[in-house]
Amino acid sequence: MSSVATETAVTIQVDGQEVAVPEGATILDACDAAGVETPTICYGPTLTPVNVCRVCVVELDGSRALVPSCSRPAEEGMVVHTDSERVRHSRKMVLEFLATGVDVSQADELGQWADHYGADPDRYVPGGQTMDEPVRVQDNLYIRDYDKCVLCYRCVEACGDDAQHTYAISVAGRGFGARISTEFDVTLHDSACVYCGNCVAVCPTNALQFKTEFDLRQADDWRPEDQTVTQTVCSYCGVGCNLELHVQDNQIVKCTSPDDHDVTKGNLCIKGRFGWNYV
Amino acid sequence: MPPRLRGHPLADLHFGDDQPTEAEQAAIDAIVPPADAATVVETERIVRGGRSRRHDLRHLLLPVLHSLQHEIGWISPGGLNGAAERLGVPPAEAYGVATFYELLRTTDPGHRDDVVHLCVDPACAMAGNNDLRTSLEAEGARVHDSPCLGQCERAPALFVQGVGRPDRVPSDDEEDFHLPQAGDPSLRVLRRVGEVDPTSLDSYRDHGGYEALARAIEMGSDAVIAAISDSGLSGRGGAAFPTGIKWRAVADEPGPDKHVVANCDESEPGTFKDRIVCEHDPFAVIESMTIAGLATGSSHGWIYIRGEYPRATARLESAIAQARAAGLLGDDVAGSGQRFDIEVRRGAGAYICGEETALFNSIEGFRGEPRNKPPFPTTHGLFSQPTAINNPETLINVLDIVIEGPNAYRSVGTERSPGTRLFCLSGRIGVPGLYEVPFGTTLGELLDLAGGPTGELASVLLGGAAGVFVGPDALDMPLTLEDTREAGATLGSGVVTVFDDTVDMEAVVVRIAEFFRDESCGQCVPCRVGTQRQHEVLVELQASGRPLAPERSELIDDMALAMVDASICGLGHTAASAVRSALALGLIGNSS
Ligand SMILES: Cc1cc2nc3c(=O)[nH]c(=O)nc-3n(C[C@H](O)[C@H](O)[C@H](O)COP(=O)(O)O)c2cc1C
Ligand code: SF4
Ligand code: SF4
Ligand code: SF4
Ligand code: FES
Ligand code: FES
Numbered sequence: 001m002s003s004v005a006t007e008t009a010v011t012i013q014v015d016g017q018e019v020a021v022p023e024g025a026t027i028l029d030a031c032d033a034a035g036v037e038t039p040t041i042c043y044g045p046t047l048t049p050v051n052v053c054r055v056c057v058v059e060l061d062g063s064r065a066l067v068p069s070c071s072r073p074a075e076e077g078m079v080v081h082t083d084s085e086r087v088r089h090s091r092k093m094v095l096e097f098l099a100t101g102v103d104v105s106q107a108d109e110l111g112q113w114a115d116h117y118g119a120d121p122d123r124y125v126p127g128g129q130t131m132d133e134p135v136r137v138q139d140n141l142y143i144r145d146y147d148k149c150v151l152c153y154r155c156v157e158a159c160g161d162d163a164q165h166t167y168a169i170s171v172a173g174r175g176f177g178a179r180i181s182t183e184f185d186v187t188l189h190d191s192a193c194v195y196c197g198n199c200v201a202v203c204p205t206n207a208l209q210f211k212t213e214f215d216l217r218q219a220d221d222w223r224p225e226d227q228t229v230t231q232t233v234c235s236y237c238g239v240g241c242n243l244e245l246h247v248q249d250n251q252i253v254k255c256t257s258p259d260d261h262d263v264t265k266g267n268l269c270i271k272g273r274f275g276w277n278y279v
Numbered sequence: 280m281p282p283r284l285r286g287h288p289l290a291d292l293h294f295g296d297d298q299p300t301e302a303e304q305a306a307i308d309a310i311v312p313p314a315d316a317a318t319v320v321e322t323e324r325i326v327r328g329g330r331s332r333r334h335d336l337r338h339l340l341l342p343v344l345h346s347l348q349h350e351i352g353w354i355s356p357g358g359l360n361g362a363a364e365r366l367g368v369p370p371a372e373a374y375g376v377a378t379f380y381e382l383l384r385t386t387d388p389g390h391r392d393d394v395v396h397l398c399v400d401p402a403c404a405m406a407g408n409n410d411l412r413t414s415l416e417a418e419g420a421r422v423h424d425s426p427c428l429g430q431c432e433r434a435p436a437l438f439v440q441g442v443g444r445p446d447r448v449p450s451d452d453e454e455d456f457h458l459p460q461a462g463d464p465s466l467r468v469l470r471r472v473g474e475v476d477p478t479s480l481d482s483y484r485d486h487g488g489y490e491a492l493a494r495a496i497e498m499g500s501d502a503v504i505a506a507i508s509d510s511g512l513s514g515r516g517g518a519a520f521p522t523g524i525k526w527r528a529v530a531d532e533p534g535p536d537k538h539v540v541a542n543c544d545e546s547e548p549g550t551f552k553d554r555i556v557c558e559h560d561p562f563a564v565i566e567s568m569t570i571a572g573l574a575t576g577s578s579h580g581w582i583y584i585r586g587e588y589p590r591a592t593a594r595l596e597s598a599i600a601q602a603r604a605a606g607l608l609g610d611d612v613a614g615s616g617q618r619f620d621i622e623v624r625r626g627a628g629a630y631i632c633g634e635e636t637a638l639f640n641s642i643e644g645f646r647g648e649p650r651n652k653p654p655f656p657t658t659h660g661l662f663s664q665p666t667a668i669n670n671p672e673t674l675i676n677v678l679d680i681v682i683e684g685p686n687a688y689r690s691v692g693t694e695r696s697p698g699t700r701l702f703c704l705s706g707r708i709g710v711p712g713l714y715e716v717p718f719g720t721t722l723g724e725l726l727d728l729a730g731g732p733t734g735e736l737a738s739v740l741l742g743g744a745a746g747v748f749v750g751p752d753a754l755d756m757p758l759t760l761e762d763t764r765e766a767g768a769t770l771g772s773g774v775v776t777v778f779d780d781t782v783d784m785e786a787v788v789v790r791i792a793e794f795f796r797d798e799s800c801g802q803c804v805p806c807r808v809g810t811q812r813q814h815e816v817l818v819e820l821q822a823s824g825r826p827l828a829p830e831r832s833e834l835i836d837d838m839a840l841a842m843v844d845a846s847i848c849g850l851g852h853t854a855a856s857a858v859r860s861a862l863a864l865g866l867i868g869n870s871s
Contacts, residue, residue: 051651052802054845065852066844071651086844090805093841097808123834125815151801160369167292167369171646171801172378174629176811178801183295183363183374184356184385192293192369 012078027058027069027080036082039091039113041098042152043070044202046265047162050153055094055113059084066090092117101130101176103147106206110150129176135214138187141274142200143214144180148207151178155199155208163267168193197273201256201266210254223248236271239263243272252276292369299361306350307361310343311336317367333367340366340644344377345586345625352391352442353384368644379646379800381425381628382440382586388421391442396425396587398436400548400794401740401776401787402705403427406434426630426794427548428587431705431776432712438587446589456559459712459729467691467699468675469715472559477594480601483562489607491678495570496615498681500530503574507677509685511697516542516633516670517745517772517849519760522677525667528657529575532665535618537577540661540668541568543584543591544626544633547743548794549774552701553671555713557584557591560675561598565621567674569602569612570681572619575667580608580621583638586628596623630798634848635660635668637800648802649848670772672701692718696759700770704729706777707736716758723754725775734779738866742771744791745853747860767860784866785821788858792817795854806851809842813855820868827868835859 009020012027014034021030026049031038041053049071057066061079066086081087095114099121104110114121133146153171160167168191172181182191200208209217216222227248234241242261246254255273259266299307313319317336318328343362347354354362354377363373377383388394397403397412415422415437430436430450439447458473460466476482483489495503508523529537541564545553557564568580584592599621602608610618624642626632632641636650639661660666676698680688689697696718702725705711709730716725722739726732738748747768749756756766763770778784792814801807816835820827827835839855846852862868 051847053804054847055804057845065846068651086840089837090841090845093809093837094804094845097804097812097841100812101808123830124812125819128815129811150804151807168371170369170371170375172375173801174379175796175799175801176807178807181371181374181378183359183370186295186356190295191371 010074010076012074012076012080014080015082021074025074027060027067027072027074027078028056030074030080031058031069031082038069038082039095039109039116040070041094041110041150041204042154044154044157045259046267047154047157047202050157053094053150053152055091057087057090058082059087088117092119095119096121098150100124100128102150102205103131103145104150104205106148107150107204110205131179133179136187137211137214139189139195140211141195141270142197143209143211144188145207145209145214146179148205149180150205150207151180152204154202154204155180158198158202158267159193163198163265164194164196166192166194166196169199195270195274196268197255197270198267200273201268212251212253216248216253227253234268234272234275236275241268241272243268245276292364292367294360294364294370295356297356297360299357300351300355303347303351303355303358303361306346306358307343307365310346311339311365313365316365328367336366337368337644338642340368340373340376341624341627341641344373344380344383345627348383348627349441349446350443353386353388355387359385366644372645375646376644379629380626383627390421392421393442393444394440395420395422396428396438396440397422398426398428398430398434399424400427400431400744400790401778402431402549402711403435404786404790405706405778405782408435411435411437425587425628426797427546427550429545429551429554429585431549431551431703434705434711446586448587448589451590459710460714465691465717466715467679468556468672468701469560469713471563472555472713475560475562477559477561478597480562480598480605488562489566489613491681492566492569492573492607492613495573495681496613500574500576503570503681504530506680506685507574510676510680510688511685511695512673512676512680512688513696513760514670515672515676515701515773517547517742519770522669522673525657525669526571526575528655529577529665529667532658534576534665535578536662536664537575538579538581538661538664538666539568539571539575539577539619540580540635540638540666541582541674542633542635542638542668542670543582543588543595544630544638545588545772546585546630546633546798547745547772547774548791549703549705549740549743549776550772551703551705552713552773554588554591556671556675556701557588558594561591561594562602563675563678564595564671565598565602565608567671567677568621569608569619570677571667571669571674573612573615573617575665576617577665577667578618578620579661580619581642581661582621582623583626583632583642584623585626585633592623592625599623629800630794631800631848631850634850637848638668639666646800648800649850651847672773693757693759693761695761700758700773702758702773702775704775704777707733707779707782708775708777709733718759719757721754722749722756722758722775725758726754726777732777732779734781736777737780737782738778738784738861738864740774740776740778740857742769743774743776744794744857745769745849746771746774747856748864748866749860750864769856784861785817785870788861788867789814789817789821791857795850799850799854803845803847803851805841805844806846806848806854809838809846809851810854813838813858817858817867824870826870827862832862832868835862
């Protein structure tokens with residue numbers, strides 16, 4: 001049940017259960033604290049919430065529309081429902097909508113939630129518009145397969161304000177035609193990209209993939225179950241970034257850094273992220 | 280100058296090899312001279328620039344892109360780089376902004392001809408826009424389909440986007456303007472329209488202009504806001520929010536870096552009132568904004584006007600210059616000791632930029648994507664500062680309230696909907712045009728005032744694409760906020776589009792669905808995908824020639840509920856309303 005309220009705590013009700021969270025926490029934090037699982041797509045623990053996917057919506061008493069739990073600050077006395085008919089419906093529709101236009105086959109979490117809410121992407125008009133983008137294989141470091149892109153903005157945030165401050169990519173176009181793009185869709189090589197791979201790290205659908213992973217998948221030889229993860233500290237400079245080296249058949253196939261690591265918050269630079277490519 | 284922005288630090292920017300041509304450079308210099316660049320190298324050791332300077336300049340991005348588009352005919356990689364470098368904006372972000380707007384091109388058109396935008400929305404479709412297209416194309420014109428151009432009373436409508444030549448609206452040149460109700464003594468908001476010389480401050484003063492400002496200065500801020508509150512004035516831009524509450528909230532925020540914005544983006548299909556008011560009574564917009572500025576203690580005023588309104592833009596700019604020269608804008612407004620001045624910003628073809636928070640992002644030089652609310656504009660508006668944003672019709676009502684007081688104002692209209700309302704009549708109606716009637720006038724009375732339906736009345740679209748269809752049985756409905764709400768309808772922005780029984784309603788509804796698909800900003804999933812799929816279902820229905828299948832009907836309802844419940848902004852919230860009302864009325868979906 002509820003933790004002890006402190007002066008700076010706000011207490012809200014989640015599905016009938018009282019929870020206290022620190023001031024500034026979001027409804028999502030409160031749901032977590034209450035042990036209520038919430039689907040999220042555009043939210044990332046290291047990113048400023050952009051609240052665009054709307055899969056995390058909850059019903060808030062006194063609010064006409066549903067509200068995004070990932071960005072809405074918890075306020076004293078709020079009464080929130082996470083499993084009402086309306087919430088289930090909107091979550092189902094978001095998952096269904098995404099699956100109608102995007103290849104979500106490698107977005108495992110999304111798929112699990114889609115099953116949970118009973119999403120049925122097959123009930124739409126046959127031949128409807130899809131992302132329909134060629135895979136962009138432009139270098140040996142990572143590929144961009146925007147057929148798998150759900151436009152969650154996470155890569156844009158990671159490349160920009162939230163981590164990298166490089167601003168190599170943005171959302172371009174409008175409506176269903178919106179795409180993640182460099183200026184005039186120039187190659188990453190010609191853009192401002194510095195290959196930190198932070199965008200790859202935050203992508204929830206595998207639209208951004210290490211080239212090594214992409215090649216193995218093409219060869220039908222991507223076997224996460226056979227991979228081991230080795231923790232190490234990057235040796236290129238003195239910052240001390242934690243690295244997780246994913247190894248398959250004695251080959252490093254990708255490199256990540258834990259989100260909760262003090263130094264990196266999941267972010268790395270080209271040396272740590274891709275340096276093993278040159279070794 | 281706009282206030283400094285807090286925000287993200289900026290990285291060292293990287294620009295590709297493409298350089299602006301001389302002509303492109305000149306187009307950029309015209310808006311931001313080299314000396315004002317984000318980074319200026321004065322000597323080898325002294326470089327002026329940095330983060331805050333870049334933020335100060337970013338709001339010039341849309342004006343610079345407009346300039347490039349206008350001079351060159353498109354925004355080339357070199358032009359974009361030049362603009363981005365001058366302003367210190369990452370080129371990928373500048374590209375994201377350029378590709379957001381319909382009037383900006385990022386592919387080489389291969390010619391420098393003017394582009395003729397032809398309206399494809401209902402009033403123009405009924406008035407034979409396809410024949411016009413055929414004849415224009417036969418003359419060799421470059422015709423481009425456009426959503427409603429805000430000239431529905433003189434359909435079919437055109438807007439000519441010039442390259443190296445001024446933009447123009449052909450009907451402006453031919454027009455001998457007069458209101459259908461010209462001379463009617465009951466007119467209030469429209470009293471001066473067609474009577475006053477819109478290019479002359481003196482003429483405006485001769486018609487009582489600037490008496491309200493003088494009175495407002497005497498009364499003081501609190502009394503003005505109290506009068507607005509007591510009058511019951513509510514917003515005319517669509518949401519009908521009480522204006523007094525909005526102004527009070529902004530006035531209560533610490534100043535003076537606060538803003539008053541006139542939302543002249545007017546892009547709801549069927550709406551043309553703001554164009555007429557801004558073209559024919561521009562000083563009234565300026566004076567009422569000034570009252571709003573003084574009352575809320577804001578020193579910055581902005582007019583955001585859609586890019587397809589060249590004459591209204593020119594008249595507003597001229598009115599601002601005249602008012603400034605007369606001391607009615609500037610550091611000491613009319614001897615009040617308060618500062619207030621106004622800048623005009625042009626939109627570039629995006630309905631969504633009429634949504635208040637999208638409009639702020641557009642002015643700030645970002646993509647016109649709405650922000651999640653709360654926080655609300657009264658505390659976090661333009662440049663994240665307190666902002667009172669109003670529709671021009673809302674603002675002009677303030678003049679009479681200040682002069683006559685709230686009780687006189689309430690003498691027309693109903694208790695819950697005091698005052699008058701502008702209605703834009705178009706389609707199958709005797710005398711299309713702009714009308715002003717007291718709230719509470721019935722729909723039937725309004726149609727009669729406009730000469731009655733020209734054929735066998737089939738339906739009326741109230742509130743535009745974001746509104747609802749009503750049938751002939753609604754003619755007795757009083758046009759008030761409360762009665763329309765009760766009937767599940769809306770007044771929205773005052774659109775009244777009339778259809779008779781000869782109109783192909785399936786085509787109309789498919790077009791409405793297409794409008795939302797085209798105009799969705801694409802940010803949130805329910806609207807980005809929902810508007811697309813909704814359009815596909817209606818296209819399928821149209822092609823099938825059969826009644827709507829039950830599972831399709833269910834799908835439409837399911838999509839609508841998700842858009843209403845989970846979208847970020849009003850565009851998604853209303854994207855299914857006209858479609859569903861057309862189905863409910865049996866206007867579409869039951870052909871056999
Ligand atoms: C998609 C969309 C488009 C809008 N377009 C306009 C517009 O063109 N003009 C306008 O005044 N309000 C428009 N609004 C409403 C504004 O967000 C805002 O409510 C209004 O400008 C406030 O002014 P008011 O209180 O005087 O009505 C739009 C809203 C939405 C959701
Ligand atoms: S690799 Fe780094 S710099 Fe390149 S696009 Fe991704 S986040 Fe931006
Ligand atoms: S590429 Fe990945 S991270 Fe970027 S918007 Fe698409 S799905 Fe999100
Ligand atoms: S509802 Fe539509 S227009 Fe509004 S923010 Fe979402 S995608 Fe953009
Ligand atoms: S996770 Fe909250 S809106 Fe995407
Ligand atoms: S101008 Fe064509 S419908 Fe408005």
